[in-house]
Amino acid sequence: MGVPSILENRQQSIVFKGRKKQEIRCETDSEAGCVSQRACVYCGARVVLNPVADALHLVHGPIGCASYTWDIRGSLNSGADLYRNSFSTDLKEQDIIFGGEKKLTAALDELIPQFQPPLVFVYSTCVVGVIGDDLDAVCKAASLRYGIPVKPVQSSGFIGSKSAGYRAACDVLFQLIEPPQPLEKDTKRFRLNYLGDFNLAGEAWIIRSYLERIGVTVNVVFTGDSRYEQIRGAANADLNIIQCAGSMHYLAGKLQEAYGIPCLSVSFLGLDDTAETLRAIARHFNDPSISEQAEALIAEESARVMPAILKYKSRLQGKKAAVYVGGGFKAISLIKQFREIGMEVVMIGTQTGRKEEYEKMDSLVNEGAVILDDANPAELERFMLEQGADLLVGGVKERPLAYKLGVAFVDHNHDRKHPLSGYAGAVNFAAEVYSTLGSPVWQAVQGGVRHGRV
Amino acid sequence: MGEYNRDLSQNPCHMCMPMGGILALKGIEGAMPLLHGSQGCSTYMRRHIAEHFNEPVDVASSALNEKGTVYGGKANLKKAMDNVRRVYQPKLIGILTTCLAETIGEDIRQISSEYQAETECDCRIVTAATPGYGGTHTEGYWRMLRELLVQLTAPVEKHERINLIVPAALSPADLRQIKQTLALFGAEYTLLPDISETMDRPYEDCYGKMADGGTPLAEIAQMAGAVATLELGGPVDAKLSPGQLLQDSYGVPLYKLPIPIGLANSDQFIEAISTVLNKPVPAAICRERGLLMDAMIDAHKHSFQVRPVLFGDPEMVFALAGFCAENGMFPGVVATGGGSAGWRKAVAELLADSMNPLDVIEETDMSIVRARSEANQVNLAVGPSVGRYLEEQADIPLVRIGFPIQDRLGAQRILSVGYQGTALLLDKMVNCLLERKHKTYRSDLFQAYYQEREVARHEL
Ligand code: SF4
Ligand code: SF4
Numbered sequence: 077m078g079v080p081s082i083l084e085n086r087q088q089s090i091v092f093k094g095r096k097k098q099e100i101r102c103e104t105d106s107e108a109g110c111v112s113q114r115a116c117v118y119c120g121a122r123v124v125l126n127p128v129a130d131a132l133h134l135v136h137g138p139i140g141c142a143s144y145t146w147d148i149r150g151s152l153n154s155g156a157d158l159y160r161n162s163f164s165t166d167l168k169e170q171d172i173i174f175g176g177e178k179k180l181t182a183a184l185d186e187l188i189p190q191f192q193p194p195l196v197f198v199y200s201t202c203v204v205g206v207i208g209d210d211l212d213a214v215c216k217a218a219s220l221r222y223g224i225p226v227k228p229v230q231s232s233g234f235i236g237s238k239s240a241g242y243r244a245a246c247d248v249l250f251q252l253i254e255p256p257q258p259l260e261k262d263t264k265r266f267r268l269n270y271l272g273d274f275n276l277a278g279e280a281w282i283i284r285s286y287l288e289r290i291g292v293t294v295n296v297v298f299t300g301d302s303r304y305e306q307i308r309g310a311a312n313a314d315l316n317i318i319q320c321a322g323s324m325h326y327l328a329g330k331l332q333e334a335y336g337i338p339c340l341s342v343s344f345l346g347l348d349d350t351a352e353t354l355r356a357i358a359r360h361f362n363d364p365s366i367s368e369q370a371e372a373l374i375a376e377e378s379a380r381v382m383p384a385i386l387k388y389k390s391r392l393q394g395k396k397a398a399v400y401v402g403g404g405f406k407a408i409s410l411i412k413q414f415r416e417i418g419m420e421v422v423m424i425g426t427q428t429g430r431k432e433e434y435e436k437m438d439s440l441v442n443e444g445a446v447i448l449d450d451a452n453p454a455e456l457e458r459f460m461l462e463q464g465a466d467l468l469v470g471g472v473k474e475r476p477l478a479y480k481l482g483v484a485f486v487d488h489n490h491d492r493k494h495p496l497s498g499y500a501g502a503v504n505f506a507a508e509v510y511s512t513l514g515s516p517v518w519q520a521v522q523g524g525v526r527h528g529r530v
Numbered sequence: 531m532g533e534y535n536r537d538l539s540q541n542p543c544h545m546c547m548p549m550g551g552i553l554a555l556k557g558i559e560g561a562m563p564l565l566h567g568s569q570g571c572s573t574y575m576r577r578h579i580a581e582h583f584n585e586p587v588d589v590a591s592s593a594l595n596e597k598g599t600v601y602g603g604k605a606n607l608k609k610a611m612d613n614v615r616r617v618y619q620p621k622l623i624g625i626l627t628t629c630l631a632e633t634i635g636e637d638i639r640q641i642s643s644e645y646q647a648e649t650e651c652d653c654r655i656v657t658a659a660t661p662g663y664g665g666t667h668t669e670g671y672w673r674m675l676r677e678l679l680v681q682l683t684a685p686v687e688k689h690e691r692i693n694l695i696v697p698a699a700l701s702p703a704d705l706r707q708i709k710q711t712l713a714l715f716g717a718e719y720t721l722l723p724d725i726s727e728t729m730d731r732p733y734e735d736c737y738g739k740m741a742d743g744g745t746p747l748a749e750i751a752q753m754a755g756a757v758a759t760l761e762l763g764g765p766v767d768a769k770l771s772p773g774q775l776l777q778d779s780y781g782v783p784l785y786k787l788p789i790p791i792g793l794a795n796s797d798q799f800i801e802a803i804s805t806v807l808n809k810p811v812p813a814a815i816c817r818e819r820g821l822l823m824d825a826m827i828d829a830h831k832h833s834f835q836v837r838p839v840l841f842g843d844p845e846m847v848f849a850l851a852g853f854c855a856e857n858g859m860f861p862g863v864v865a866t867g868g869g870s871a872g873w874r875k876a877v878a879e880l881l882a883d884s885m886n887p888l889d890v891i892e893e894t895d896m897s898i899v900r901a902r903s904e905a906n907q908v909n910l911a912v913g914p915s916v917g918r919y920l921e922e923q924a925d926i927p928l929v930r931i932g933f934p935i936q937d938r939l940g941a942q943r944i945l946s947v948g949y950q951g952t953a954l955l956l957d958k959m960v961n962c963l964l965e966r967k968h969k970t971y972r973s974d975l976f977q978a979y980y981q982e983r984e985v986a987r988h989e990l
Contacts, residue, residue, distance in 0.1 A: 083613055083616060083617065105593065105595045106569050106591075106593040107593065107609075107613065108591070108592045108593045108606040108607070108609040108610035108613065109564065109590045109591070109592065109593075109609060109610030109611065109612065109613030109614045110590070110593070110610075110613055110617075111572075111588050111589065111590050111591070111617075112569055112573070112591065112593065113573065114569050114570075114573060115569070115570050115573045115574065116568055116569055116570020116571075116573070117570070118570060119570055119573075119574075137629075138546060138629050138661075138662040138663035139539060139542050139544065139545070139546055139662065139663075139666075139867075140545055140546025140547075140548075140549065140571065140574070140575075140629075140662040141570075141571075141574075141662075142539065142542060143542040143544065143545045143546065144545070144574035144575065144577070144578055145574070146541060146542065146916075147919075161540055161541055161897070162539075162540070162541050162542060163538065163539070163540050164538065164539045164540075164542065165538055165539075166537075166538055166539040166542075167663050168663050168664075169661075169663055169664055171663070172629075172632075172633055172661075172663055179537060179538070182537050182538070183537065183538040186536060186537075186538065187538070201629075202567070202568050202570075202571075202628075202629060202630040202633075203629045203630060203633050203663065205599075206599065206630065206633045206634060207633060234568040234594050234595055234596060234598075234599050234630060236595075236596075237569075452617075453586060453588055453739075454617050454739065457737070457739070471577075472577050472580060472581050473573070473576050473577050473580050473587070475580070475584075476580055476583075476584050476585050476586045476587075477586040477737075479584075479733075480585075480586060480731070480733065480734075480737045481737050482733070521733060524735040525732065525733065525734060525735060526735075
């Protein structure tokens with residue numbers, strides 16, 4: 077069987093570290109027929125907004141778009157759980173012909189009195205963008221009728237990629253934020269917003285507990301386990317820290333512009349990043365007691381997890397990883413995290429990475445590593461094999477491919493059920509990598525499928 | 531539309547048309563599905579299918595963007611076909627539309643014939659209009675199969691083979707069982723579609739991007755000359771039925787049969803094969819029938835306690851209803867996201883003997899299924915993974931069957947058809963209740979009957 081060819085139009089989206097300098101092509105539309113792993117604008121918007129736990133999330137569109145996204149993400153919540161329902165206007169042929177505005181109004185009129193949400197998000201999908209429903213007008217009218225914000229999310233799938241959806245979501249979040257309460261003179265408070273954590277498997281709770289331990293208050297998390305009330309008050313923070321930059325940079329920028337809230341890019345993935353982040357926050361607040369408590373936390377937590385991590389590292393040293401994830405932030409963190417457990421990343425790619433993120437990846441990986449934007453299964457297959465990867469990090473769609481190629485696999489997707497953030501997460505990560513790379517199954521299958529006698 | 535339905539959906543229990551089209555194409559030899567529309571739809575569907583089968587699922591998209599949407603997607607679609615042919619070398623490309631392509635009025639038939647004329651490509655192209663808003667995934671599935679027949683068959687000489695057409699909800703293990711049954715009869719047949727190998731692939735020394743197996747295109751071309759068509763779709767509407775098409779266009783006699791789950795349903799299947807072939811039922815099959823009867827008797831006192839809610843694809847739910855009724859497991863709710871008034875009537879007839887409160891609901895969603903299940907005191911759920919919602923929110927245990935099953939492993943190995951599969955399913959359902967019973971009966975009885983009383987001193 078020949079090695080699958082790389083399509084001509086894809087060649088500029090694939091670069092090798094160290095070979096002749098070539099800029100990676102990224103942030104472009106997917107090539108037709110390429111089995112891109114990308115999702116759509118609506119998906120991006122849903123990722124960002126869905127964790128708002130007390131909001132009613134209504135998808136205006138045909139059933140599929142809602143069906144495929146019902147409760148597929150592992151954002152945890154405390155209390156309110158309206159967000160775990162999938163509401164859809166379930167547009168049918170007639171609605172496509174005559175317009176879906178009436179149906180949307182009817183749905184809002186039924187759902188708002190029934191569930192009494194403090195906030196409604198109405199997502200537009202591809203067809204809605206084409207049939208020209210006036211989402212703004214319908215939402216505005218409902219908002220007036222019920223006295224709650226009913227926010228249209230402009231997430232028609234074809235107007236860009238997932239990142240366009242992030243932006244649409246940030247626009248809506250920004251509209252919900254009210255000007256800050258006037259501050260008493262000289263009050264010292266250390267209060268921040270934590271952007272870009274969706275509380276998958278309780279990750280935002282872990283980070284909030286760290287911050288509280290060093291004397292910093294979390295005003296609101298965007299958007300993991302958040303509530304409308306908290307979002308409204310987001311401007312009452314002194315700092316924004318952004319973890320998933322791809323989705324939240326835009327909102328941080330808007331908050332800085334409007335309310336002068338400074339922002340800091342952070343990462344809580346891996347031991348080094350977590351420690352560095354806590355120190356950066358302490359430096360920002362420039363307060364000796366925070367610094368002290370941060371150092372104490374770093375020392376205590378590292379000491380607690382180091383033995384476990386070293387144990388795994390001894391078994392993982394020298395193995396090679398391939399990474400294909402959604403955004404650039406996660407990709408960059410993973411290169412560092414693998415290094416912490418003794419592994420090198422030999423293939424790295426994302427669905428929606430930005431130019432500066434790819435430059436960062438290039439600076440982190442070793443000579444010869446391949447970097448891909450918007451890769452397809454044929455390319456993943458080829459480069460995993462060519463680069464001799466022992467393991468792939470990816471999402472659900474990539475898992476069966478890795479397994480069929482005899483490559484170990486780590487889930488780094490939104491539906492995972494164990495936290496990967498902070499110190500607890502660093503151990504989980506090492507344990508998961510070991511659970512797949514260290515499994516005896518790979519030895520059992522090594523001989524191939526044929527019996528010795530046939 | 532049933533009495534409980536609203537003009538919106540809360541927690542859907544069905545999917546959209548192109549999903550079904552993809553599932554059908556995955557059972558055709560060397561076929562590659564290509565969705566004409568925006569990228570997101572195909573990514574979502576791939577994810578759903580991959581999670582169910584634990585197999586790589588490649589589905590191409592024409593990746594329409596804003597420009598394509600405004601000025602037409604012809605160029606995108608042609609480019610997509612070029613790229614798919616280059617990377618996958620398929621024998622057939624199945625083009626399916628999505629909501630977007632249909633709404634902007636793309637003529638895929640026209641574009642594909644243009645493409646074929648321009649490129650003289652030797653790969654077959656079949657098209658199907660499957661707008662997501664036009665129907666459920668099961669309707670998309672039937673439509674794709676019909677289009678395959680319309681576009682790939684022509685009158686041929688009569689021959690001895692049987693056409694066997696199966697619905698979307700069956701697993702690879704089910705199809706293997708069905709093939710074995712036909713082999714026991716010594717029958718020659720064409721199974722359409724056949725995912726038994728394509729969606730349950732072994733680990734191999736060398737991975738191929740296109741799976742082996744699937745219904746051979748050469749056999750599809752011969753389907754017009756078969757002795758008969760057996761269609762396991764139950765009461766599937768005539769306008770959706772591929773078997774109906776073969777009967778109307780080529781005079782191939784059609785046997786409309788339920789999925790062979792349950793004693794009576796399996797009997798119908800076996801008798802149909804025996805009639806068509808004019809051969810007696812092999813002894814091995816009679817023995818399996820006896821084993822199922824034995825299993826039913828062993829279980830009967832327990833099964834009579836089961837009051838299930840059945841949901842999922844209309845064909846599957848219909849077969850399950852018959853199977854449940856013959857075991858005394860009279861359902862409290864029978865529901866599907868698709869279906870029709872005809873389907874509802876057919877199900878209600880099957881369950882006419884039940885003394886329990888019953889709701890039969892078509893075109894519904896899981897929020898209604900939950901509400902009616904609680905009202906009718908259901909104690910077991912039978913259906914695909916969306917039922918985890920009942921398990922989590924209403925504490926109704928779920929026996930998983932159908933598509934998709936994403937929260938457990940081994941969907942491809944779930945066997946429920948034929949006498950043997952039926953016995954397995956019956957055990958699973960009854961055991962689920964027994965497990966609960968054993969867990970709680972001590973505390974239940976304690977709470978029901980034990981009364982605290984003052985213990986007098988002298989009694990101690
Ligand atoms: S309902 Fe339409 S738009 Fe939504 S996923 Fe299905 S085909 Fe795509
Ligand atoms: S129709 Fe559009 S919004 Fe819906 S899943 Fe497809 S690409 Fe996304």
